[in-house]
Amino acid sequence: MQNIERQAQKKGVKLKAYGQCQFCGSNTAGGVIECFDIFNHIASHFVGGNGLSQFIYTDAHCLQHSEVHGRWNNNLHLTRQYLILERNIEWEYSKPPLLSDMMDKYKLSHPDALIPALPVLERGNLTVTDLVGLKQDEFESMLLTWAIDVYHAYNQFHAIAKIVGDLYINKYER
Template structure:
């Protein structure tokens, strides 16, 4: 992953070092930089997790911070949320390259397709700071609420995520 500064610069976005996160609105004092610090620190809680938590955690945060990720970021993360949250796919790291391959095919056949960043502060009510200090079932429950809230906020783009996800399902998850 590229640095958030480099990605923001490519997109002409000025990152703010003070106050709430300028993208998700998380309750920080040092803006998006603190939001990413919290995200990275909390990620260790999911290191040994063999379930979907690691992935929906990354997906929710990436979708709330589109401006500091690549152009097709939203397609990938929304498609993976669709697969995990709607289709109950048991996700693991080995599946990610296959979804990436489907994304590459989709990009070639739909170069005009776009899932843009939603308006600031309209990317789900919960943020990574709502997970800070939580453990066990409380953390798992709050993580799921956060992921579902972010996923729901992109509802108008679900047909694109479903198209990618369904291609993945047909090719790689045949029952």
């Protein structure tokens, strides 16, 4: 992952290290910086073992924080959510490079098909802080609920994710 401050600077965004997260609205006192600290802490302590949860966890957070990621971030993460949540693709660590390759090919022929960041605080009702303090079974259920919540927030862009996702399925999953 790129340095979030550097990526935000490229986009002319000033990160706030106070109050609730300026992008997802998570209940923090330390703003987006604390939101990422929580994300990283949970990722390193609770998510790691199950590949599927690692991917939907990352996708949900990245879609809620578009300003600190690359230009095609939303396309990639929403497409992966489509593949996992809608098409029930068993996601593994060997598959992201294949999806990136498919995305790169799609970008060449559709350079204007960028999925933009949704308005701030309209990227789903749940955030990473809703996972804090949960027991493992509650955690897994809430993680899936959060991923679905974020996925549905981007509903108007599902058609783009479906195109790339179906191209991926046709090439790599048949």
